[in-house]
Amino acid sequence: xxxxxxxxxxxxxxxxxxxxxxxxxxxxxxxxxxxxxxxxxxxxxxxxxxxxxxxxxxxxxxxxxxxxxxxxxxxxxxxxxxxxxxxxxxxxxxxxxxxxxxxxxxxxxxxxxxxxxxxxxxxxxxxxxxxxxxxxxxxxxxxxxxxxxxxxxxxxxxxxxxxxxxxxxxxxxxxxxxxxxxxxxxxxxxxxxxxxxxxxxxxxxxxxxxxxxxxxxxxxxxxxxxxxxxxxxxxxxxxxxxxx
Amino acid sequence: xxxxxxxxxxxxxxxxxxxxxxxxxxxxxxxxxxxxxxxxxxxxxxxxxxxxxxxxxxxxxxxxxxxxxxxxxxxxxxxxxxxxxxxxxxxxxxxxxxxxxxxxxxxxxxxxxxxxxxxxxxxxxxxxxxxxxxxxxxxxxxxxxxxxxxxxxxxxxxxxxxxxxxxxxxxxxxxxxxxxxxxxxxxxxxxxxxxxxxxxxxxxxxxxxxxxxxxxxxxxxxxxxxxxxxxxxxxxxxxxxxxxxxxxxxxxxxxxxxxxxxxxxxxxxxxxxxxxxxxxxxxxxxxxxxxxxxxxxxxxxxxxxxxxxxxxxxxxxxxxxxxxxxxxxxxxxxxxxxxxxxxxxxxxxxxxxxxxxxxxxxxxxxxxxxxxxxxxxxxxxxxxxxxxxx
Numbered sequence: 001x002x003x004x005x006x007x008x009x010x011x012x013x014x015x016x017x018x019x020x021x022x023x024x025x026x027x028x029x030x031x032x033x034x035x036x037x038x039x040x041x042x043x044x045x046x047x048x049x050x051x052x053x054x055x056x057x058x059x060x061x062x063x064x065x066x067x068x069x070x071x072x073x074x075x076x077x078x079x080x081x082x083x084x085x086x087x088x089x090x091x092x093x094x095x096x097x098x099x100x101x102x103x104x105x106x107x108x109x110x111x112x113x114x115x116x117x118x119x120x121x122x123x124x125x126x127x128x129x130x131x132x133x134x135x136x137x138x139x140x141x142x143x144x145x146x147x148x149x150x151x152x153x154x155x156x157x158x159x160x161x162x163x164x165x166x167x168x169x170x171x172x173x174x175x176x177x178x179x180x181x182x183x184x185x186x187x188x189x190x191x192x193x194x195x196x197x198x199x200x201x202x203x204x205x206x207x208x209x210x211x212x213x214x215x216x217x218x219x220x221x222x223x224x225x226x227x228x229x230x231x232x233x234x235x236x237x238x239x240x241x242x243x244x
Numbered sequence: 245x246x247x248x249x250x251x252x253x254x255x256x257x258x259x260x261x262x263x264x265x266x267x268x269x270x271x272x273x274x275x276x277x278x279x280x281x282x283x284x285x286x287x288x289x290x291x292x293x294x295x296x297x298x299x300x301x302x303x304x305x306x307x308x309x310x311x312x313x314x315x316x317x318x319x320x321x322x323x324x325x326x327x328x329x330x331x332x333x334x335x336x337x338x339x340x341x342x343x344x345x346x347x348x349x350x351x352x353x354x355x356x357x358x359x360x361x362x363x364x365x366x367x368x369x370x371x372x373x374x375x376x377x378x379x380x381x382x383x384x385x386x387x388x389x390x391x392x393x394x395x396x397x398x399x400x401x402x403x404x405x406x407x408x409x410x411x412x413x414x415x416x417x418x419x420x421x422x423x424x425x426x427x428x429x430x431x432x433x434x435x436x437x438x439x440x441x442x443x444x445x446x447x448x449x450x451x452x453x454x455x456x457x458x459x460x461x462x463x464x465x466x467x468x469x470x471x472x473x474x475x476x477x478x479x480x481x482x483x484x485x486x487x488x489x490x491x492x493x494x495x496x497x498x499x500x501x502x503x504x505x506x507x508x509x510x511x512x513x514x515x516x517x518x519x520x521x522x523x524x525x526x527x528x529x530x531x532x533x534x535x536x537x538x539x540x541x542x543x544x545x546x547x548x549x550x551x552x553x554x555x556x557x558x559x560x561x562x563x564x565x566x567x568x569x570x571x572x573x574x575x576x577x578x579x580x581x582x583x584x585x586x587x588x589x590x591x592x593x594x595x596x597x598x599x600x601x602x603x604x605x606x607x608x609x610x611x612x613x614x615x616x617x618x619x620x621x622x623x624x625x626x627x628x629x630x631x632x633x634x
Contacts, residue, residue, distance in 0.1 A: 161413055214348040216350070
């Protein structure tokens with residue numbers, strides 16, 4: 001009898017608990033949901049440029065937020081190009097020139113393969129709860145999913161985007177839309193999820209569209225073809241020697 | 245005198261052969277003087293323009309600043325040392341702050357450098373006065389090359405995105421208040437000049453400077469704590485090296501012409517000695533020393549150089565005077581080389597240049613004339629009179 005009473009009380013209390021969640025708690029759940037010790041994924045980037053559309057496929061090995069290694073698989077012109085990110089440093093290797101270049105300074109502002117993502121964006125992958133305070137800013141339905149709108153404001157000075165807006169799926173804690181703003185409040189970048197899929201026992205955005213809002217164009221589509229979470233990645237993968 | 249008369253008679257006696265040699269040699273004179281004059285003219289104009297528009301009387305750089313290393317742009321800035329600040333306060337210098345940014349003209353991304361300068365400065369010839377304009381957007385001054393590359397015109401508004409001192413993105417609109425026309429590409433391409441105070445507030449910093457430009461004629465050589473002095477020799481190193489390289493490259497044409505003239509003179513001398521061996525034998529037999537005969541023949545060869553100088557002066561002088569007045573229009577592509585190149589270059593011919601060119605050509609002609617003539621010292625007079633040379 002006591003057990004039944006406990007279950008009834010729990011079930012009744014659950015929606016209240018969801019409603020009572022504040023922005024910071026939601027953000028923490030989002031971060032936990034998205035985070036993984038390590039992951040390996042294969043993706044396709046469809047770049048809608050001024051002169052047409054290009055499709056680039058790549059395979060990435062990622063550990064936490066500090067280490068990532070990407071190898072471009074196609075088209076033929078980009079095949080073999082590699083990118084290594086170690087903390088706040090980034091290197092690229094181009095097989096055509098057989099040279100490894102450290103991307104720094106103004107080069108970080110250049111786009112990756114002509115996409116709407118800059119090398120800077122590739123470097124930005126912070127744990128959001130550590131640098132933002134979040135508050136609920138309404139609700140909206142995206143992809144037929146009920147979402148909270150979270151308004152994130154930076155709690156530290158050295159944060160790339162002073163504020164962001166996230167549309168978070170209420171039950172899956174998945175970000176379905178994001179807007180990134182400059183300090184002046186100007187909208188700089190958007191990311192919109194077009195499809196989600198359950199992969200490796202978790203919900204993952206498999207199709208996204210990134211847009212640099214200051215640039216003209218239809219943006220860059222990102223499709224996740226395959227992903228393995230908590231994969232065992234050897235340490236040598238994240239060495240400069242692995243670039244060649 | 246006898247040697248001179250003999251040499252002159254024989255020279256004119258050779259007729260067309262002499263004139264062909266002389267004309268080719270005169271081309272060497274004209275080309276070397278023209279080419280060096282052009283380079284000197286460019287050098288002088290470029291140095292003057294660079295001093296007036298960019299370098300002033302030298303610069304003080306923040307010790308961490310290196311314009312060729314983008315890693316240093318954000319770190320290579322700091323508050324001016326008191327002795328340098330007093331120069332700014334006295335109107336003896338102006339300071340510049342640099343930051344990196346991106347602009348989006350017509351929705352295209354372009355990496356640029358934002359340079360903050362006092363709009364009221366008088367140290368440089370840059371038309372910074374329009375930057376005082378009190379408008380909502382940030383006023384910006386750009387060069388003609390930058391305007392062409394970004395397709396921007398005076399009055400256009402463009403979005404700029406940058407990171408402040410803490411690394412946070414910010415973006416706003418800037419308005420092009422002036423498009424300046426300058427020969428100095430290094431203050432133009434990929435750069436936007438803003439009021440320094442506005443740039444400082446954009447970056448969230450106060451009284452920060454990347455480099456300081458001194459007034460022309462300032463006599464500073466000392467390194468101030470945290471700031472390193474860069475003199476004109478250092479700041480114009482690239483220009484000096486480029487002109488040196490151009491000078492070497494241009495010498496090839498001159499050397500080809502000179503080599504043709506040398507060959508003609510050499511052949512003339514060999515032929516002359518062979519044909520006139522009886523005359524040589526007679527002169528030696530009559531008591532003329534062999535060295536004197538060698539001198540006559542060397543002088544005869546060297547007379548080509550004198551005659552060529554006279555011919556070169558005849559058609560070269562009017563050409564040089566006309567060129568110095570009307571200048572030489574430079575092709576448009578040279579505008580984007582990053583070097584200070586004016587639309588027209590006015591050659592500069594100095595007395596030293598003409599004297600040096602004449603001396604080089606004359607000396608080489610004397611040497612070329614002497615080499616075949618020195619064989620005369622081995623002549624036996626009796627054999628020579630018989631027509632034998634050895």
